[in-house]
Amino acid sequence: xxxxxxxxxxxxxxxxxxxxxxxxxxxxxxxxxxxxxxxxxxxxxxxxxxxxxxxxxxxxxxxxxxxxxxxxxxxxxxxxxxxxxxxxxxxxxxxxxxxxxxxxxxxxxxxxxxxxxxxxxxxxxxxxxxxxxxxxxxxxxxxxxxxxxxxxxxxxxxxxxxxxxxxxxxxxxxxxxxxxxxxxxxxxxxxxxxxxxxxxxxxxxxxxxxxxxxxxxxxxxxxxxxxxxxxxxxxxxxxxxxxxxxxxxxxxxxxxxxxxxxxxxxxxxxxxxxxxxxxxxxxxxxxxxxxxxxxxxxxxxxxxxxxxxxxxxxxxxxxxxxxxxxxxxxxxxx
Amino acid sequence: xxxxxxxxxxxxxxxxxxxxxxxxxxxxxxxxxxxxxxxxxxxxxxxxxxxxxxxxxxxxxxxxxxxxxxxxxxxxxxxxxxxxxxxxxxxxxxxxxxxxxxxxxxxxxxxxxxxxxxxxxxxxxxxxxxxxxxxxxxxxxxxxxxxxxxxxxxxxxxxxxxxxxxxxxxxxxxxxxxxxxxxxxxxxxxxxxxxxxxxxxxxxxxxxxxxxxxxxxxxxxxxxxxxxxxxxxxxxxxxxxxxxxxxxxxxxxxxxxxxxxxxxxxxxxxxxxxxxxxxxxxxxxxxx
Numbered sequence: 001x002x003x004x005x006x007x008x009x010x011x012x013x014x015x016x017x018x019x020x021x022x023x024x025x026x027x028x029x030x031x032x033x034x035x036x037x038x039x040x041x042x043x044x045x046x047x048x049x050x051x052x053x054x055x056x057x058x059x060x061x062x063x064x065x066x067x068x069x070x071x072x073x074x075x076x077x078x079x080x081x082x083x084x085x086x087x088x089x090x091x092x093x094x095x096x097x098x099x100x101x102x103x104x105x106x107x108x109x110x111x112x113x114x115x116x117x118x119x120x121x122x123x124x125x126x127x128x129x130x131x132x133x134x135x136x137x138x139x140x141x142x143x144x145x146x147x148x149x150x151x152x153x154x155x156x157x158x159x160x161x162x163x164x165x166x167x168x169x170x171x172x173x174x175x176x177x178x179x180x181x182x183x184x185x186x187x188x189x190x191x192x193x194x195x196x197x198x199x200x201x202x203x204x205x206x207x208x209x210x211x212x213x214x215x216x217x218x219x220x221x222x223x224x225x226x227x228x229x230x231x232x233x234x235x236x237x238x239x240x241x242x243x244x245x246x247x248x249x250x251x252x253x254x255x256x257x258x259x260x261x262x263x264x265x266x267x268x269x270x271x272x273x274x275x276x277x278x279x280x281x282x283x284x285x286x287x288x289x290x291x292x293x294x295x296x297x298x299x300x301x302x303x304x305x306x307x308x309x310x311x312x313x314x315x316x317x318x319x320x321x322x323x324x325x326x327x328x329x330x331x332x333x334x
Numbered sequence: 335x336x337x338x339x340x341x342x343x344x345x346x347x348x349x350x351x352x353x354x355x356x357x358x359x360x361x362x363x364x365x366x367x368x369x370x371x372x373x374x375x376x377x378x379x380x381x382x383x384x385x386x387x388x389x390x391x392x393x394x395x396x397x398x399x400x401x402x403x404x405x406x407x408x409x410x411x412x413x414x415x416x417x418x419x420x421x422x423x424x425x426x427x428x429x430x431x432x433x434x435x436x437x438x439x440x441x442x443x444x445x446x447x448x449x450x451x452x453x454x455x456x457x458x459x460x461x462x463x464x465x466x467x468x469x470x471x472x473x474x475x476x477x478x479x480x481x482x483x484x485x486x487x488x489x490x491x492x493x494x495x496x497x498x499x500x501x502x503x504x505x506x507x508x509x510x511x512x513x514x515x516x517x518x519x520x521x522x523x524x525x526x527x528x529x530x531x532x533x534x535x536x537x538x539x540x541x542x543x544x545x546x547x548x549x550x551x552x553x554x555x556x557x558x559x560x561x562x563x564x565x566x567x568x569x570x571x572x573x574x575x576x577x578x579x580x581x582x583x584x585x586x587x588x589x590x591x592x593x594x595x596x597x598x599x600x601x602x603x604x605x606x607x608x609x610x611x612x613x614x615x616x617x618x619x620x621x622x
Binding site for chain 1: 516519522523525526528536537540
């Protein structure tokens with residue numbers, strides 16, 4: 001079981017209020033991602049759940065029981081840290097055994113669980129090495145192994161992939177998702193990378209300055225962002241925001257249109273502009289269009305074969321049913 | 335340092351320092367060896383010719399030799415134990431966030447800046463004097479008989495004085511080591527269910543291993559040759575005669591340079607034996 005409920009939780013460091021009253025329910029078996037720009041309080045929130053920070057007020061319940069003042073070890077949660085926090089002087093085997101040793105699990109059971117974890121994480125050949133002799137991805141897996149053997153009711157991940165290179169990050173992302181499917185345990189994952197959030201989450205919690213901006217599945221957030229912040233944060237490249245006369249035609253203060261919902265043409269279209277930088281990814285090309293009179297830059301996703309060059313004139317047509325409308329407060333409306 | 339030219343230029347420029355250091359080491363060593371095979375009594379006839387190993391035999395068969403070795407090792411061991419244990423304790427305390435941290439840290443380092451002679455005199459006269467020392471007032475305050483520290487508890491006194499001098503060094507090295515401990519490791523251990531004493535035993539102490547090794551090795555080098563503290567306080571009496579003090583007595587008090595030189599060679603051998611044992615015990619901590 002791993003149902004975690006936050007009830008009006010707040011956190012202040014001195015006079016600085018990092019988390020204003022916040023309510024959130026995380027259901028058993030869910031993969032929840034906390035995402036937001038740096039300094040939005042997402043790591044603090046995770047540490048509050050872990051028990052590494054004391055809440056200033058409010059209540060944290062784990063499986064219905066009040067855990068607000070429980071020490072971290074008693075909460076049955078396992079955490080994977082950004083730096084992995086492996087014990088450098090212990091072998092991989094001892095690192096993984098450490099939580100079981102602390103809990104007084106008997107030797108035979110320890111051995112069984114270590115071997116199972118090592119097998120699941122491809123660490124069998126490395127059990128007698130020290131963390132210093134492993135690569136980044138292997139260290140990451142040891143940290144996950146150390147978390148698994150405790151058989152926790154929920155896993156907490158604090159930006160676990162940010163120290164890995166891009167290719168490995170994609171791999172580990174898949175492995176963690178795979179692990180979640182196998183274990184069906186609640187996982188809470190903190191990241192600033194919206195791609196990780198979109199690809200892994202059952203439920204995304206978008207945070208800004210301690211506030212929850214929106215909670216929902218990846219596609220809900222993509223299709224129906226509650227406000228301009230979420231709209232700009234979710235999706236890559238970023239949504240284009242257009243203000244002024246064009247927006248007013250739609251009866252809105254600002255309209256937003258994603259780069260993938262604009263069609264570009266060399267001959268005709270609704271708007272025109274000049275091609276600035278074109279980023280070729282092979283399958284797609286991102287055009288940065290200037291001088292359209294709409295916004296400083298409009299980003300457009302076009303087919304990889306699209307052949308306009310720097311300085312050429314391009315015509316743009318938005319898909320009208322994919323245009324998001326925002327009012328003066330930045331809230332989206334239909 | 336890539337080209338032939340720059341390499342030879344570098345050698346040329348390093349040469350004076352290397353030659354000077356080498357001379358600094360070789361000349362006294364050669365002279366010690368030279369005198370150790372001679373009967374050389376400066377005030378009683380000067381150089382009286384070669385005597386073979388007579389000085390070595392006389393030095394080692396003297397009734398003062400083995401007690402002096404034991405005293406030396408006791409002082410080194412005692413001071414190491416006290417400075418390392420208290421040093422770890424102080425380092426952990428000083429690492430806690432507190433008001434006036436900077437000033438407290440400077441105060442802790444202060445004893446290291448006091449010259450050995452001065453600190454020994456201060457301890458002898460201000461603290462350990464049986465008539466007007468602070469410790470005797472303390473003992474009298476509780477109705478006890480003041481202790482004659484330097485004569486009745488001479489070894490304890492000297493170990494205390496020397497530990498007081500070296501504790502700042504140990505604390506400083508260990509403090510910097512503790513500061514480099516990744517706080518996420520401690521948090522991970524906390525999540526893993528380790529209590530505070532277990533976190534100390536399994537995480538902090540192994541992390542300090544290398545720093546403790548450095549403290550032990552460096553302190554041993556200096557402690558094997560402590561002299562001023564003994565000279566100023568007990569003058570080698572009451573069982574506080576170390577090997578280096580014995581050599582001093584042979585050379586300057588008995589005016590027997592040959593015998594003292596032979597003792598010097600024994601001191602080198604003792605230092606090497608201690609070094610080998612230390613490297614066996616703690617040296618593996620230095621491997622990365």
